Amino acid sequence: MTAQAFPPVIVNDTTLRDGEQAPGVSFTIDEKIAIARGLDAARVDEIEAGIPAMGAAEIDAIAAVSSAVRNAVVIAWCRMTESDVDAALKTGLSRINLSVPVSDRQIRVKFGCGREDVIARIHRVVSYARDKGFEVSVGGEDSSRADFDFLLRVVAAAQTSGAHRFRFADTLGVLDPFKTHDLFESLRRETDMELEFHGHDDLGLATANTLAAVRGGATHVSVCVLGLGERAGNAALEEVAAALAQVSGRMTAVDLTQLTSLAELVARGTRRPIPAAKSIVGAAAFAHESGIHVSGILRDPECYEAVNPAQFGRARSIVLGKHSGMAAISNALTSLGITADEGRARRVLDEVRIRAVALKRSIHESELLEFYAATGSEETALVAQSALDRGTLC
Template sequence: MREPQKNRLPVMNRHVSLNDTTLRDGEQAPGVAFTTTEKLEIAESLAAAGVTEIEIGTPVMGVDEMETIRAVVARRLPVRLMAWCRMTSLDLDAAIESGVQAVNLSLPASDIQLAAKLGLDKAGALQVIDHMVRRAAAAGFFVAVGCEDASRANRDHLARVIETAARAGASRVRLADTVGVLDPFSTFELVAQLVVQSPIDLEFHAHNDLGLAAANTLAGIRAGARHASVTVLGLGERAGNAALEEVAAAMAVFDGADTGIELTALPGLAAQVAWAARRPTAATKPVVGADVFTHESGIHVAGLLKDSRTYQGLDPTLVGRCRRIVIGKHSGATAIAHVLSESGRDLDPDLAAAMVARVRREAAETKSTVTATRLVELYDGMCSEGSLIELCGSKSAVRERTEATVLRPGRMQ
């Protein structure tokens, strides 16, 4: 009998940098506007969490943006601070004035965007890239070239962009799925094809329009990208970006890859960004949502209590969380007994079936879980009812015995 084939997928690169763009691309989410203080605090938290590169903003936007960027630069955080720029002299001059160490010079790569936005053809785009990258490199910047809409661009043109950028002095090229049209398979194919031709590092930048940003990012990394753009909570325009917490946790789980991110810092970082963005975090948000390590189903809880691996793919302690068992419509006697035991109660086996029925009825009526406090109240009430019934039953038996004793002499007469 043939041995089953082992997984032949390439091993995920173990040395990948997650470059955070929460303060630039994340802030482009509708209605999000961070204050200078919030940007400073978020930048400090990102650095403390192990992020090594932060895309801090767009200097050419105006005085307020420039002052904020300068304030972050002045903190001298142990990270590379990058400014996002269009590939124009105006934007580059603003970046020089801001004091950042790195620039991402962005230019459309697809025919659609080159024509509609800039009126350029591919040859004209290559000339602009060569000129602006040389100028930025001469100014002492770490230079990355951003290929906007790379997912819809001609592959040969992308290869020429990479070659031109590298020759002019760029250290990295960013492949952006600007409108979120890739899937993991096409992402892998795109990145793998370009990696073998590229003399410099590639970065993948995903958008979540079809809910595939994190999956596409992992595919890009597995294909050979050494950098990936992420934002905390996947914050970003339209459906958002690849989430820092999802990509970092997934890399740790799948391949034990070390991104340098302190995973236990992610919940606090997510809460901080959610508050600053004035956006509530969904309870089901992977890694950081309130309910993602919460279990109600009786079958699941019974398995978890025997071996946590039965229904737990991501160890919550890895990301600074803990498992939680709640009681609801789908809970069984094992879960109820477990929660009661945490309150110093032992579930009477004779009451187990009735208790399960009572809990399920309450959960259905309230369309909610049953809190531990309420569970104890229900159980204590049921025990009291049982004691009363037992007491009444005992009194009835005594009365019957007494009546029988009184009547016997009469029968003998």
């Protein structure tokens, strides 16, 4: 099957559930509604909105999120218990994810029982939820450390009990892409269920593992805006959506132009600033300073840009600093309506580098004009002042 023949990958965003479990993060109901609307505007397929068992306030927030979105499917996250199913009923939703530990260590620590009790619990609670009218996804917590033969039994129990999907959770972020691919290839041979991958980023591999899971047969991906989540977080929505199209040739419904505004919205709600170099959505993600790079970019953007910033509603920027070259200086002056001879441009470049090193930052265009004005006659200064007065500065 060619890449184009594959169906779109379904994106499940859990910023409002797993993302909010990040240390120190707590969204108000208004923030949850705003984020949900942002996800909906970005055409994210599914929104995992919270945990009903947390109580009345969380139930109200989940219901409000459901009312606020137009297209995305809203899902509640529950433990594999009847009481959690009963709490989910109060949200008015029709979809839930029922999570259960599947590694021997977590089964022992959390339940104090064995594998057979987990299988029995799945049959009992999934059937209970189906009888209550829910569509059910079963989440296997700590799937990456589970015995694989037992994991196959869990998947089979979920399917025979009426679940439509199995979520494989790399809860501790211990997988690498090669192992992830092999696991999903093996799972896909054994079941025709929807398969979702939920990856944590403890080793910095969550996005890579998510792509590998899709290549191995996953139909759904679980992500968070900005990779928010417990400990080192989860696979980042913006990275997965962009990389699936760019690297894997797989489509999602996500509107890539909405990702930056969505990331900024979540960053405000978490009070965690977006790192400048954050891929896709960071302020410097499409910024260039190096003289060699800028010289190439000005001739052909694809010389140093494999990803077009316009795909994300972004624009490239050329930054003046220590590593700038003559091409960047000439381009910057030209953009201000100034044509400088090589000697003056060279003196401007020298001043740019000196100040950038001294102040440990890039150079503003007002400073560029200051340097140009200092290179020549009164006429040169007047040209620089005229450019400043025209308001041509970025």
